[in-house]
Amino acid sequence: MDRKSIEMAASETWKIKSPSREFLNLPKDERDVIDEFLGECPVRLGAMAARLGIKVLISTLPRGTSGRIEQEGDQFVIRINRHEAKHRQRFTLAHEIAHYLLHRDKIVASGGWSENVLLRSGQPQNIEYEANRLASDLVIPSNLLANATTEIEGPITSETIKSFARRFGVSEAAMEIKFQMM
Numbered sequence: 041m042d043r044k045s046i047e048m049a050a051s052e053t054w055k056i057k058s059p060s061r062e063f064l065n066l067p068k069d070e071r072d073v074i075d076e077f078l079g080e081c082p083v084r085l086g087a088m089a090a091r092l093g094i095k096v097l098i099s100t101l102p103r104g105t106s107g108r109i110e111q112e113g114d115q116f117v118i119r120i121n122r123h124e125a126k127h128r129q130r131f132t133l134a135h136e137i138a139h140y141l142l143h144r145d146k147i148v149a150s151g152g153w154s155e156n157v158l159l160r161s162g163q164p165q166n167i168e169y170e171a172n173r174l175a176s177d178l179v180i181p182s183n184l185l186a187n188a189t190t191e192i193e194g195p196i197t198s199e200t201i202k203s204f205a206r207r208f209g210v211s212e213a214a215m216e217i218k219f220q221m222m
């Protein structure tokens with residue numbers, strides 16, 4: 041959407057997308073760990089990964105590879121391409137944490153996954169959709185965003201989207217997805 045149509049759509053009515061079923065269906069012990077980090081903006085994804093026992097390395101990866109996740113010994117390791125923009129690195133990290141939470145048996149079975157710049161690892165598309173939905177809940181927790189929107193008056197505009205994107209450390213596209221225009 042161009043700026044004008046975003047403002048028009050936004051001047052109608054909107055709401056924040058509910059947490060995904062992937063998020064709501066996580067086992068309670070993992071939800072409890074994750075919830076510790078979802079009250080603070082931007083979400084400290086590196087600390088969340090560490091609490092989950094995942095090692096995160098900012099690495100030089102082949103061109104066209106945004107991230108990689110694999111098991112090394114008894115630990116999961118996520119590598120993030122150091123040459124990509126910060127908000128991209130954050131979303132890639134959230135996507136890999138989501139794969140860890142949802143798909144770690146499959147990751148182990150196939151010897152680790154590398155993700156291209158579209159965050160596709162060669163797995164079936166639904167696997168990537170699941171990871172993206174959960175990743176969105178990790179980088180833009182619905183409650184935090186709901187709190188943030190209480191500060192604004194009037195419609196959500198492209199300026200609002202831009203400022204929220206900065207605050208949460210995500211792309212404007214990721215932020216737009218989180219708002220559901222009615």
Ligand SMILES: [Zn+2]
Nearest residue numbers: 159161168171
């Ligand atoms: Zn993926």
